[in-house]
Amino acid sequence: MTPASASTELPLPSREGAGGAGPQVGGSPPVAARRAGRGVRRFIRHRLALIGFATIVVLALAAALGPYLDPFNDLHIDILHRFAPPFSGPHLLGTDQLGRDMLARLEMAGRVSLTVGCAAMVLSTITGTVIGVLAGYYGGAVGAALMRFVDAMLCFPSIFLLLALAAFVQPSLLSITVIIAATGWMEVARLVEAQIRSLRDRDFAVAALALGAPDRTIMFRELIPNAVAPIVVASTLNVARAILLESYISFLGYGIQPPVPSWGNMLNNAQEYLTTAPWLAILPGAAITLAVTGFNFLGDGLRDALDPRLDVR
Amino acid sequence: MTAYLLRRLGQSLLLLWIVSMIGFAVLHLAPGGPLAQFTLTPGMTQADLARIAHQMGLDRPLPLQYWEWLRHMLAGDWGRSYRDNQPVLTVIGGHLPATLELMVSSTLLAVVLGTWVGVLGALRQRSLFDYLATVGAMVALSIPTFWFGLVVIYAFSVKLDWLPVGGMYTIGNGSFADYVHHLIAPAMVLALVTVAIWSRYMRSSMLEVSSQDYVRTAVAKGLPRRVVILRHALRNALLPMITLAGLQLPTLLGGALVTETVFTWPGMGRLYLDSIGYRDYPVIMGLLMFTALLVLLGNLGADLLYAIYDPRIRLD
Amino acid sequence: MTEPVLQVSDLAVRFNTDAGPVPAVNGVSFTLARGETLAMVGESGSGKSVTSLAIMRLTPPPPASTVHGRVVLRGNDGTSRELLALPEAAMREMRGSRIAMIFQEPMTSLNPVLPIGEQVAEPIRYHRNAGRAAALAEAERLLERVGIPEPRKRLASYPHQLSGGMRQRAMVAIALACDPDVLIADEPTTALDVTVQAQILELLKSLQERTGMAMLFITHNLGVVAEIADRVMVMYAGRVVEQAPLRRLFGAPLMPYTRGLLQSVPTLAARHEVLAAIPGNVPDPSNLPAGCAFTPRCPHAQPHICDAALPALDAAEAEHLVRCARWRELAA
Numbered sequence: 001m002t003p004a005s006a007s008t009e010l011p012l013p014s015r016e017g018a019g020g021a022g023p024q025v026g027g028s029p030p031v032a033a034r035r036a037g038r039g040v041r042r043f044i045r046h047r048l049a050l051i052g053f054a055t056i057v058v059l060a061l062a063a064a065l066g067p068y069l070d071p072f073n074d075l076h077i078d079i080l081h082r083f084a085p086p087f088s089g090p091h092l093l094g095t096d097q098l099g100r101d102m103l104a105r106l107e108m109a110g111r112v113s114l115t116v117g118c119a120a121m122v123l124s125t126i127t128g129t130v131i132g133v134l135a136g137y138y139g140g141a142v143g144a145a146l147m148r149f150v151d152a153m154l155c156f157p158s159i160f161l162l163l164a165l166a167a168f169v170q171p172s173l174l175s176i177t178v179i180i181a182a183t184g185w186m187e188v189a190r191l192v193e194a195q196i197r198s199l200r201d202r203d204f205a206v207a208a209l210a211l212g213a214p215d216r217t218i219m220f221r222e223l224i225p226n227a228v229a230p231i232v233v234a235s236t237l238n239v240a241r242a243i244l245l246e247s248y249i250s251f252l253g254y255g256i257q258p259p260v261p262s263w264g265n266m267l268n269n270a271q272e273y274l275t276t277a278p279w280l281a282i283l284p285g286a287a288i289t290l291a292v293t294g295f296n297f298l299g300d301g302l303r304d305a306l307d308p309r310l311d312v313r
Numbered sequence: 314m315t316a317y318l319l320r321r322l323g324q325s326l327l328l329l330w331i332v333s334m335i336g337f338a339v340l341h342l343a344p345g346g347p348l349a350q351f352t353l354t355p356g357m358t359q360a361d362l363a364r365i366a367h368q369m370g371l372d373r374p375l376p377l378q379y380w381e382w383l384r385h386m387l388a389g390d391w392g393r394s395y396r397d398n399q400p401v402l403t404v405i406g407g408h409l410p411a412t413l414e415l416m417v418s419s420t421l422l423a424v425v426l427g428t429w430v431g432v433l434g435a436l437r438q439r440s441l442f443d444y445l446a447t448v449g450a451m452v453a454l455s456i457p458t459f460w461f462g463l464v465v466i467y468a469f470s471v472k473l474d475w476l477p478v479g480g481m482y483t484i485g486n487g488s489f490a491d492y493v494h495h496l497i498a499p500a501m502v503l504a505l506v507t508v509a510i511w512s513r514y515m516r517s518s519m520l521e522v523s524s525q526d527y528v529r530t531a532v533a534k535g536l537p538r539r540v541v542i543l544r545h546a547l548r549n550a551l552l553p554m555i556t557l558a559g560l561q562l563p564t565l566l567g568g569a570l571v572t573e574t575v576f577t578w579p580g581m582g583r584l585y586l587d588s589i590g591y592r593d594y595p596v597i598m599g600l601l602m603f604t605a606l607l608v609l610l611g612n613l614g615a616d617l618l619y620a621i622y623d624p625r626i627r628l629d
Numbered sequence: 630m631t632e633p634v635l636q637v638s639d640l641a642v643r644f645n646t647d648a649g650p651v652p653a654v655n656g657v658s659f660t661l662a663r664g665e666t667l668a669m670v671g672e673s674g675s676g677k678s679v680t681s682l683a684i685m686r687l688t689p690p691p692p693a694s695t696v697h698g699r700v701v702l703r704g705n706d707g708t709s710r711e712l713l714a715l716p717e718a719a720m721r722e723m724r725g726s727r728i729a730m731i732f733q734e735p736m737t738s739l740n741p742v743l744p745i746g747e748q749v750a751e752p753i754r755y756h757r758n759a760g761r762a763a764a765l766a767e768a769e770r771l772l773e774r775v776g777i778p779e780p781r782k783r784l785a786s787y788p789h790q791l792s793g794g795m796r797q798r799a800m801v802a803i804a805l806a807c808d809p810d811v812l813i814a815d816e817p818t819t820a821l822d823v824t825v826q827a828q829i830l831e832l833l834k835s836l837q838e839r840t841g842m843a844m845l846f847i848t849h850n851l852g853v854v855a856e857i858a859d860r861v862m863v864m865y866a867g868r869v870v871e872q873a874p875l876r877r878l879f880g881a882p883l884m885p886y887t888r889g890l891l892q893s894v895p896t897l898a899a900r901h902e903v904l905a906a907i908p909g910n911v912p913d914p915s916n917l918p919a920g921c922a923f924t925p926r927c928p929h930a931q932p933h934i935c936d937a938a939l940p941a942l943d944a945a946e947a948e949h950l951v952r953c954a955r956w957r958e959l960a961a
Binding site: 525526527529530531532533534535536537538540544545548549552622623624625628 | 685687720721722723724725726729730732734737738739740741742743744751752755756787789790800803
Binding site for chain 2: 048148151152153155156157160161164168240244248251252267270274281292
């Protein structure tokens, strides 16, 4: 239930901090000294980004290919062996209340959660980019109106809005994806609007305008390609957020409905069995955390690599 | 200062208006719209529905409906709950204190801890503590709040039996100590995300401030380190954090909903979930609007605090 | 012969960047007598600010930077301290009480959220262990001494409510709060209007006369130097290249760089001539040429003489030092 990472909306001049000095601040170390510190941090960040990327790849592969390699089918109900703890028997990660293999269930659920996350990200990125570009390019009353609309949308806590929408629609993979996207496009819109607004008055855009290029061309050919960096970063962090949100509403019972498994709804009944079978709760949550952490690390590393100025650290 | 505050007030009112329109749109997204509740009642005929629709003014043009709805909201009439026919505002009001208490206590905890971690991270930049804190914050932001809640319950209630499993009071015991005992776990869990975000921004703000000239002056004056850090650096570093606190409200409210669910804490979040279950549309809509209103008020409050705290705005 | 208040010997400051070590200051030595004003002149990047920061030990702590050399401060009480060797706690006691510094930008050098009175009172509170009320009373007196009108009211003012000149006066008040033996002024008038500049210089001079404190005045403005200095030290690429009493430096500069600086100051008399600027740019400290660092820009440079080895600092006269391989020829 978070903006997947601290968002860029705060008017903090994002800086990594000068040189190596804390309040014991020094005179004027040359810029190179500051770059030294930043280089070290960036390397660490890269390592984290690589770990994140690796985590995502492993999870994605496990979700995609795992079910073919598992000895057990995720749907196979085996009452005799239910509540088997992990590492105790043939079921690597144990079984749930119906005796279904946890590993297989986690992998199948992973397919759903990861897909919903990515799909929601695509939708919200497209929506946010379109609105952001329109607002940033046209500016004036149109831009202001659009951005105020964005601000107003941001006044609603995402979960509240999500639940209300989820209660209204027939819960299906598609509808859940759409409503998650509907609550996640605002950050992208803001980022894009700011970027476009600053790019619009730069020489290359003005030149295109002077050459008589239609608005649409300017927007797509000139401006958007230069705004790609923050969009990529925002998108990555958006996946993290989407996965988290899906898990929230599925946990609460209004997201992906059983029998379709998702990491979120696997936790649906976990609270009941917390005393007797804690792994039912711990495993899916760990999976979610791993996936979201992976995307967050990756997004953070991308942000640093693509545009250090966006860094909020 | 007055000019600044008036401007912010004006902006907030504008946003409030747009929020109300969004709310109204959401209301009408419900299948069957506001009539949904009644379509489920057995024995309803089309004629009955049409009559109720007319009574509720649903056959009039949309803008008029909006105006009617807005008028009622502004007058304090937010409708009545389908469940017990109580006025929605009263129902919300009954659950508000619990949520506020949870939010306030969790925020206090988070701000203290987050400031400490952030400042220390800035002072010991690139130390092991700093790296652990940074990575830790990122992981903390990736943990689903409800899962963390379950883990906490498992660890502290099931295994260690230090804390109660949920609820606000133990039956038969209404003391303050009992209340606090029940508040600890949910407050801790809700604080997780805030600590992570707060510490990261605090660190960044401290670093930004530490490279400012006036900190150099303070050091050049030979002031004790503690004074330089607290009186000169931190005081300025906290300024943007006030704005951050306001911006964190939607996240905090959402987190409160989830936390209340896991710990069966009787607040607005629980109410919301229950109302969704019952399809109690008036309460659902009321809460949706109410939380947005809280966010707007909270941000205004943050701006007011900022204006008071920063002499450059206070005395202008 | 009184002992100098400040004696700097072989001061060297090196910044350790990940592009390699950068020698910002090299082999700088000078003395400062009681009541005297020594001006440190040079273009940006000559190392003048870094020198002053190194004396105050305000450079980034190692490993970001390393400082070598000796800096001896002789207080009025007769005690002498080697500043670079002091433990940090002891140095903190020195700063703001025995040796003080004012900076270039008064707006950003003052804490925006604290009243002026508090900021002026701080050194008194912490160095003299005074209570808040007593310190504020003293602060009021200080504000009056630096020429701020209505000092009682001004105690509660915030920096943004004061004009640039007032802020700099407040900075002076802060620096003088504990009667320091040495005041280091790093381009204090550069950011101010010319009329205000004159006022501040006047203020500093009169305060110096009253208290007998020594002043190290850093500037790139030769006009200001003429107003305020007793002796002048010219810096180039982190080294002292000429040092002389004011009249001698202006009247008979020996180092071509100094001559270039003096010539590049536009005067009313030379209205129709082309501005005589020194060609080229200040060298990059991490990439200094061998020999005399001024060689690439010097109109009198001679290959194999000037670029062969670093010229030593010669004493042309008793008080006149110059670092130039050809100064004798050029003076003739």
